[in-house]
Amino acid sequence: MSRRVAFSRQSTGEWRVRGLITLVGLLLAYVSLSQTLASVVRQGNPERALALAPNDGRSAAALAQKLSGPEASARQRARASALARSALREDPTTAAAASTLGLNIQLTGDATRARRLFAYAERLSRRDLQTQIWAIEDAVARGDVSGALRHYDIALRTSRDASGLLFPVLATAIAEPGVRQALATTLLGRPAWAASLIDYLAATGPEPRATAALFTQLRRGGIMINPAASAGVINALVARGALDDAWRYYASLRGVTDRGGRAILALPRILTRRRHSTGFRSMHREAAPQSNGRRTGAGGFFSGLQCWRDAVAAGATAAARQLPA
Template sequence: MTVRASVLRHGPRALTIVAAALSLVVVGQVAVSMNASNAPAGTVLRYVPGDAHATARQAWDLAQTGKTRDAWSSARQLAVRALAKEPTDIIAVRAAALASAQSGNLPRAGKLFDYAEALTRRDLITHIWFIENAAERGDVATALRHYDLALRTSRAAGTQLFPVLAHATSDPEIARQLADFLASGPPWADGFYRTLIGQDVPPETVASFVQRLHARGVKLPNEVLDGAIANLAAAQRADLAWKLYQATAPASAASLLRNGSFDRADRAVPFEWQYAQEGSIAASREAEEKSFVLAFRAEGGASGEIARQMIALAPGRYRLEADVGLDKADNLRLEWQVACVGQAQPLAKLPAESAAVFSVPAGQCPQQWLALKLVQAADTAAEGRVANVRLQPQPGS
């Protein structure tokens, strides 16, 4: 069973469940790397009988591949022989420790791994064993400390460790302690955040964890925040996406409409402008004299969406207007459409060239899409500009 499958199958106590599987994966990868960078132990021993380092590597290979108590006993004997000549050989110490663990002698294995850590804090496999041991005892704090040391030891460790941590955020206690730890700003934090939003972790879990981090004052990269919000919206959880946007961008969220003047770059979230970039219509934010506008270009006969933004209007009446500049073509027309998120039928279709009023009903319409569309196209290629989009509540609404 893979690490990810183990997490998904066993749920909340993921950190405990996957520790053993993770250790085998990482130990195996480190062993491959070790053997690739050295001559085979048997070859070295033929030319230098009794070489401590080669004997240690032979013990390590046997400790990993052995399937019987006799094999593990032989691994321990080889490791002891190597340590007799070189007491600080970390490979020999690990080999003796792993062979003891394989044989079921965990107290001896623990003492040997303690010795390994005393020799060096930069041995990845030693940290993996401590992660497994702490997780099995439910000691999240110790497991996280060794996660930290392992991730500082090897950049490659994140490939295996980050997905495990990402899935473990579904456990409230692990999430709490992990958020506290990340608030200290470990150097690997950004790599973990990017893994978090790229894994198949439920978006609700990611949102909850991101809010924990935000509450602790952790400044997340915009791409991480944007990814978490966009994933929620894509999962039909616009309500949670809006709450996360409000929590992490309160000033922007306080406006009925974001960036109506187009004076700043939009984030990659549905609550800011999203511009058409494919097909026969292309739109973008462009500078024009001393201000910015939404500019679009359409191929001849093209129609469709130019830009959209998700808004969260309370029930009531609203006035929408904008400054619109179009080519002189007689049959070129723009239209605003307002629709409840998750519903195909628009609440309103409003001419973009003049001010218009629309209503948001009470009930199941807490978020809405505001979309600018080219509904009647010119026969030839056409261009247009939209600026100063204003959205205001109407008196008595």
């Protein structure tokens, strides 16, 4: 009888232990599943992610960042700051929480605390775009062009969204010679985003003269400017009526000047495949001086100011449009 009682007590104890282990396992599985679901929906719906995992610091940081947009009210910023602090308590390595808190604190006028928070955020991760944008603005405010471009480089290498925000700013800023020189130095290091910026400047840059000057610096440094980009700059200059600048850039691709001051054009590579095109032939007929009914020189001459102005206006755009894609 005593053996049966002992066995019964032992069995009851084992079932309690097993039940406790099962309960802990289910709890861990729930937490794991909640964290997984939260990570899936965090980017598009941080509110839902935080509801699924209330203790997930990254979801709290994502919601704090969303609430701290340019149009945020004082109440939204207060909630965002509270969420960011909570996120840092849950996960001190959340860079987005540190940068969001830094932004909101800076808006209160406490620049010293804001700087410490942004510095902490950058130590945690160089991939946080908000941190890099703050660093760019901070460097610009201090007149540190090289420092600003260093953070441009980091942002453009680590964030897919950075080019849409930063390319338009760079396109305008290169009108300043100091910025243009510093940017040329950066681009000569061949960062991964260089080709994309060159294409952007050629297609939509608001300062075609500055773009042409930048492209000239890059070519001198050994960077090849693709034919479509060169054609885009020439077209933009012609459209602005900057015919002198259009000609100088066009001629610089392969042109030289003889002792008489005439610009002798050796066909640039971007036009060699189209040298017999209608647009290019008409440009030469209009611009080249004639001698006894024959065109002078192997490559044709562009003699005198009016001649090459007419050449650019009449033919450069037509020839550029026929460039291979």
